[in-house]
Amino acid sequence: MYLDATQIETLYSKIQEYDRIIIHRHVRPDPDALGSQYGLKYLIEGKFPNKQVKAAGTVSKGLSWLASTEEVTEADYSGSLVIIVDTANSPRIDGKYYASGAEMIKIDHHPEVENFGTLEIVHTEASSCSEIIAEISHYLGGRLPMNQAAAKILYAGIVGDTGRFLFNSTTSITFNAAARLLAFDFNAFEISDRFQTMSAKEAKFQGHTMNNMTVTEYGVASVMITRQDLLDFDITEEQTNSIVGLPGQIEGVVTWVIFVEQEGANESYRCRIRSKGPSINEIAANHYGGGHPKASGAKAYSYKEVEAILAELKEASIAYKSN
């Protein structure tokens, strides 16, 4: 167990102390962000039915099978405990009033980028923030017992952040946590199946991505997705999620980046950077981004910057391959 008992006792006493708790997570939520956010909410609600527990931020349509957006007003924050999950830095927090609470706690598995909160429960060895929440419930036992609603969404979060238990971050702790969650009554197959099911247009878009990908001899793969591509394939930017892992399946590729041209501004690109070898989060940090050592996001504000990111990935890949 990576949890620090003293920290978890502090967390528990804070949960006990506050009548209203507002849980935040990062913008553009993924299943783990929602899993850890709503999982913690359902756990607290299960044990403390008289407390008001709210989930802040907007839930996108694509994830409406997991959760729906709740109304949280500025007034809710007065005298509230704010818990921020799965988010390393404050610009990435979804919901604007997160700083208006009485106290703030951070629970995360991303490498530390920014310190916030009087208590920071950060474990980078955890596969997912949902895994940490499941571990917290397991540690606290009857004081914050697992329940069906929490188990289902936490399981979805773990499945999401581990790529259905395939990623390197999957450990025996992950499987133990998942096994305990599976003891509850929900359809795990249905959750896993969602992560591999795609629409016919997404399948065609995957084909387009593979066709237009550049793979260098240094093991750097890249592809540029233009606004026109999104229009042609009738794909939302969020649906580009389904292609992010593709380059990593190609033999010899160690780092890769998907550039997604942004609407409006000239030469503005979202950069989704991944790696099977060297850490790439510092490269992302050089370009208005950050994240995990092997999965980060960044921005490029010119084509020159696109080329700079590719050059940095080339350097990292060469260094990695020569080791």
Ligand SMILES: [Mn+2]
């Ligand atoms: Mn996560």
